[in-house]
Amino acid sequence: MEEISDGDDLFELGLVNSLFALQLVQFVENEFSITAEREDLDINNFCSIDTLTAFVLRKLSTPTEPPLGHGHAAD
Template identity: 45%
Template structure:
C-alpha cells in the first residue's frame, strides 16, 4: 500500500471511528455526516496540496478512498505518492 492510500485510510478510520477498506462506501454505509464531508475535503486539500473548487464537490469523487485518490490524481500534475 502506498503512502497516500495509507494516509487517507488512517484519516478515514480516525474520523469515522472504524476501519474502512479502499472501496468501502462510507457515505452509503451511513458512517458520515455533513461535517465529515467538510473535514474530508479539507484533509484532501491539505494532504495533497491542491484546491478543490465548487465544481469538484461531487459526492462521487469522495465516496470511497479509491475514488478520492483517482480524483486527486486527475487534479494534480504530480503522482500522489510523491506528495507529503
Template identity: 50%
Template sequence: MTDTKTNPQGAIAAFMTRSFDGAKIEPDQDIFEAGYGNSMFAMQLVAFVESHFGLDIEAEDLEIDNFRSINRVAALVARKQAMAAA
C-alpha cells in the same frame, strides 16, 4: 509526505480510519452507504485532501461520487495533481 505520490490510497485510508473510530474501510467501500459520512466529515475530508495533497477542491469537484470511497477520492487527487502539473 512521500505517500502523497507513492500511496495516496494509504493516506486517504488512514484518514478515514482515524475519522471513523478505527473502522477498517475497504478501498471501494461506499462510506455514505455504510453510514460513515456526515456533514461535519464532508468538510473535514475536503480539508484533509487540500492540506495533505496541497490541492484546492473547487466547485466543479463537488460531486458526491468524488468522495464516495477511498479509491474515488484517490482518483480525484490524481486528476487534480495531473491538472496542476500540466
C-alpha cells in the same frame, strides 16, 4: 467492526456524514496542496477510498496555471 474495502461507499455505510465530508475536503486540500473547485465538490469524488484517490491523482496531474506564452520561444 466490519472491515471495509477501498471501493465501499462510506456515506452509504453511514461511516461519513456531511460535516465530516467538509473536513475531509479541507484535509485533502491541505495534505496534497490542491484546491477543490466548486465543480469538484461532488459526493462521487469522496464516497470511497478509490474515488478519493482518483480525485487527488486527477488534481495533482492537472496544471494549476496556464502555460506562459503561446508555445513560441521567448524573443
